[in-house]
Amino acid sequence: xxALAQSTRAGWQPVLDAHAELFEALAVDASLALVPRWRxxxxxxxxxxxxxxxxxxxxxxxxxTPLAMTVREGVYAGHAHLGSDLLMLAERRALDEALAHERPxxxxxxxxRRGELLFMVLRTRDELRSRGWTDFLEALGLPFxxxxx
Amino acid sequence: MSERPGEAKxxxxxxxxxxGRYATRNMIKYGACCVSNYNTRDxxxxxxxxxxxxxxxxxxxxxxxxxxxxxxxxxxxxxYFRMVALYDDKFLPQFETIAGYxxxxxxxxxxxxxxxxxxxxxxLGYCVQPSVVPQTLPHFRPPREMSKDDIRRCxxxxxxxxxxxxxxxxxxxxVTSFMGYLLASFNSRFTNQxxxxxxxxxxxxGRFMRELIDAVKQALPEHPFVIxxxxxxxxxxxxxxxxxxxxxxxQQAAGCGGDMISVTVGWQEAPESSIGRDVAPGHWNYLxxxxxxxxxxxLVAFGNRLPDPRMADDCLAKGEFDYWExxxxxxxxxxxxxxxxxxxxxxxxxxxGSLNCLSRVFRDxxxxxxxxxxxxxxVEPEYAVTPAAVKKKIMVIGAGPAGMEFAITARRRGHDVTxxxxxxxxxxxxxxxxxxxxxxxDDLLSVVRHYEVMAAKLGVEMRLNTEANxxxxxxxxxxxxxxVVAAGARIDLSAYDGLPGRERLVDALEVAAGRIQPGKRVVxxxxxxxxxxVAEFLKKNGAEVTLVEADKRIAGDVMPTFKWRHTAWVxxxxxxxxxxTRLARVTAExxxxxxxxxxxxxxxxxxxxxxxxxxxxxxxxxxxxxxVDELHGCGDALMxxxxxxxxxxxxxxxxxx
Numbered sequence: 083x084x085a086l087a088q089s090t091r092a093g094w095q096p097v098l099d100a101h102a103e104l105f106e107a108l109a110v111d112a113s114l115a116l117v118p119r120w121r122x123x124x125x126x127x128x129x130x131x132x133x134x135x136x137x138x139x140x141x142x143x144x145x146x147t148p149l150a151m152t153v154r155e156g157v158y159a160g161h162a163h164l165g166s167d168l169l170m171l172a173e174r175r176a177l178d179e180a181l182a183h184e185r186p187x188x189x190x191x192x193x194x195r196r197g198e199l200l201f202m203v204l205r206t207r208d209e210l211r212s213r214g215w216t217d218f219l220e221a222l223g224l225p226f227x228x229x230x231x
Numbered sequence: 232m233s234e235r236p237g238e239a240k241x242x243x244x245x246x247x248x249x250x251g252r253y254a255t256r257n258m259i260k261y262g263a264c265c266v267s268n269y270n271t272r273d274x275x276x277x278x279x280x281x282x283x284x285x286x287x288x289x290x291x292x293x294x295x296x297x298x299x300x301x302x303x304x305x306x307x308x309x310x311y312f313r314m315v316a317l318y319d320d321k322f323l324p325q326f327e328t329i330a331g332y333x334x335x336x337x338x339x340x341x342x343x344x345x346x347x348x349x350x351x352x353x354x355l356g357y358c359v360q361p362s363v364v365p366q367t368l369p370h371f372r373p374p375r376e377m378s379k380d381d382i383r384r385c386x387x388x389x390x391x392x393x394x395x396x397x398x399x400x401x402x403x404x405x406v407t408s409f410m411g412y413l414l415a416s417f418n419s420r421f422t423n424q425x426x427x428x429x430x431x432x433x434x435x436x437g438r439f440m441r442e443l444i445d446a447v448k449q450a451l452p453e454h455p456f457v458i459x460x461x462x463x464x465x466x467x468x469x470x471x472x473x474x475x476x477x478x479x480x481x482q483q484a485a486g487c488g489g490d491m492i493s494v495t496v497g498w499q500e501a502p503e504s505s506i507g508r509d510v511a512p513g514h515w516n517y518l519x520x521x522x523x524x525x526x527x528x529x530l531v532a533f534g535n536r537l538p539d540p541r542m543a544d545d546c547l548a549k550g551e552f553d554y555w556e557x558x559x560x561x562x563x564x565x566x567x568x569x570x571x572x573x574x575x576x577x578x579x580x581x582x583x584g585s586l587n588c589l590s591r592v593f594r595d596x597x598x599x600x601x602x603x604x605x606x607x608x609x610v611e612p613e614y615a616v617t618p619a620a621v622k623k624k625i626m627v628i629g630a631g632p633a634g635m636e637f638a639i640t641a642r643r644r645g646h647d648v649t650x651x652x653x654x655x656x657x658x659x660x661x662x663x664x665x666x667x668x669x670x671x672x673d674d675l676l677s678v679v680r681h682y683e684v685m686a687a688k689l690g691v692e693m694r695l696n697t698e699a700n701x702x703x704x705x706x707x708x709x710x711x712x713x714x715v716v717a718a719g720a721r722i723d724l725s726a727y728d729g730l731p732g733r734e735r736l737v738d739a740l741e742v743a744a745g746r747i748q749p750g751k752r753v754v755x756x757x758x759x760x761x762x763x764x765v766a767e768f769l770k771k772n773g774a775e776v777t778l779v780e781a782d783k784r785i786a787g788d789v790m791p792t793f794k795w796r797h798t799a800w801v802x803x804x805x806x807x808x809x810x811x812t813r814l815a816r817v818t819a820e821x822x823x824x825x826x827x828x829x830x831x832x833x834x835x836x837x838x839x840x841x842x843x844x845x846x847x848x849x850x851x852x853x854x855x856x857x858x859v860d861e862l863h864g865c866g867d868a869l870m871x872x873x874x875x876x877x878x879x880x881x882x883x884x885x886x887x888x
Binding site for chain 1 (some may be wrong): 356362363364365366367368369370372373421424467468469470502503783784794795798799802803805811
């Protein structure tokens with residue numbers, strides 16, 4: 083993930099800039115954290131990074147600043163410590179491969195459906211709405227996922 | 232009752248069965264497919280619900296499962312806005328009434344206890360789970376971890392609710408361990424991250440479920456116990472259980488004395504579809520067959536995306552499962568089983584998998600059904616089809632869903648009905664739309680076939696290939712008492728008047744109907760449902776397609792449960808979409824569009840198709856106003872919407888005219 087965060091950080095900024103309209107309504111300080119899907123423990127066991135607390139690891143942060151959605155680096159220690167609104171857990175290389183695609187955001191969406199990315203919400207629907215996430219969530223098709231369809 | 236003609240044709244479906252000590256008259260179980268949202272906010276059953284359940288009781292099923300009730304006074308198990316409760320005796324009188332309806336109709340009565348867990352707590356602002364695993368959908372509440380005391384209390388509440396159901400007169404209970412609800416979230420590797428005896432191994436994860444089954448069975452040893460379990464969660468890509476694990480859990484449930492396993496598919500948040508019309512009927516049957524193989528001594532009920540009684544009979548013949556569990560098809564047509572028994576399957580209104588029912592439930596509205604306008608209105612006499620006090624001669628303009636629904640409803644009431652349409656076939660714009668649908672054209676075309684069958688059986692006179700205009704009206708002057716304009720809607724090409732190159736624009740409905748063949752490079756203006764269907768179809772068939780939408784988002788007029796399907800198709804087919812963009816002009820080279828910032832872009836195209844805006848075909852209202860006693864309208868001819876509104880308005884007008 084460290085490599086992923088380094089290699090894609092610069093790459094995602096132009097993508098966010100190109101889709102600035104999705105982030106226009108966001109509250110300043112609204113953010114989405116991108117972290118590895120799994121962590122490996124000392125015995126080599128794989129664990130999903132969906133528990134509240136975990137060992138610190140590098141993460142990528144899409145943070146709404148007064149000017150724009152900006153890519154930053156950060157440290158992830160479990161979602162209980164995360165101030166972000168949204169969390170995206172990515173399989174190895176999923177973000178890099180999405181970025182290499184002609185339309186990275188569309189590819190992100192496809193990979194989300196394929197399960198290579200896991201998207202989690204850390205605030206209630208009303209909070210997300212009031213913080214301006216509606217356009218982005220709708221662009222990802224998230225409100226409409228679900229087997230009841 | 233002597234055998235009815237269709238029963239011999241479906242001998243496995245209509246043979247008698249047994250659930251515990253109760254005989255069932257056939258092998259059909261009415262499934263508690265989703266809650267109705269017809270009840271009070273505090274969990275009491277309403278007269279509306281009672282009228283609905285009376286219809287359910289009389290569907291002819293051998294077993295009827297009443298919709299899920301939450302078992303806890305806190306409402307942690309409550310997942311739907313107007314869900315019924317069973318945590319106190321104060322709720323009993325209406326449950327007694329429902330059990331009475333079911334028994335009067337000759338069926339075995341099962342009450343479902345539904346603790347929604349991860350999807351619950353709708354009034355609380357939190358939900359309970361085995362572990363604090365955040366939600367993947369914004370719709371649901373933030374999680375809280377259940378303690379062991381919470382688990383023990385929850386088991387007691389399930390036992391008490393089950394005993395209460397039996398006290399009300401139900402014969403047995405059904406517990407939900409599927410779709411991401413509480414027990415399912417303990418069963419799953421995804422949501423269960425616990426390190427105590429309720430987490431970790433599959434044995435541990437299934438412990439809560441086993442303890443709960445055991446507790447209910449001990450409390451009610453004489454009464455059948457049904458448990459609903461996933462054959463597939465469809466969550467494995469996100470770290471959920473594999474199918475193998477799901478079947479091991481089934482064996483655990485069977486080993487604890489479950490009398491019947493109801494096999495279902497998918498979680499609410501699963502990234503793939505399980506019951507929509509993009510899934511082929513019969514697709515999931517293998518899960519039921521495996522359940523039967525792995526739990527041979529336990530009854531297996533199944534019906535996910537298995538809407539056809541003939542298919543179900545075939546599965547029963549092969550021993551793939553024991554009971555056909557069906558619900559949504561009987562929302563669409565409560566007479567389904569009777570029509571099957573009477574060899575009238577051609578009259579069945581098929582569930583078309585539009586999932587209008589769920590779209591509404593997830594908007595906290597009472598469920599309704601595109602195909603059954605009376606659903607949820609059974610308590611209202613105004614929705615009943617009763618003989619007309621005055622028999623009238625009625626002409627209907629338009630053989631689309633609105634006109635045909637009106638025609639067959641009015642005819643059933645005794646009116647004399649003639650339908651005029653300029654096309655050579657029933658269906659209106661739906662025909663072209665259905666033929667281009669990527670999901671399952673047969674589902675939508677079944678609507679057309681239903682109207683064809685019913686018009687012929689009921690004696691509705693069809694005047695096809697006949698244009699309705701003032702000349703026609705003059706030729707039939709004073710022959711009709713009533714005229715109903717159901718002429719649908721069209722693409723409003725006049726909205727482009729003054730636009731350079733306007734004459735080059737092509738009508739999307741003409742393309743959908745196959746009357747215009749577009750070139751290989753296409754720009755579609757308007758990414759609502761018509762534009763999307765046309766664009767997807769053309770792209771699938773090799774054209775280069777670009778979608779242009781004036782709004783910020785596409786699919787604005789698509790039903791919520793199907794919106795994702797179109798956005799996914801657009802992505803999968805790699806159709807470029809320009810939102811917040813308008814058509815500026817059409818040239819010989821293609822379309823020139825302009826975005827919200829005023830930036831122009833040239834899109835090379837052989838054909839530029841207008842799929843928006845739509846306008847109602849209302850001209851006949853003015854033309855006919857002084858030519859007939861009563862003049863009415865229904866469907867898109869009043870305001871462009873869709874099939875749901877068309878069918879419902881046609882029915883309502885037909886039921887009261």
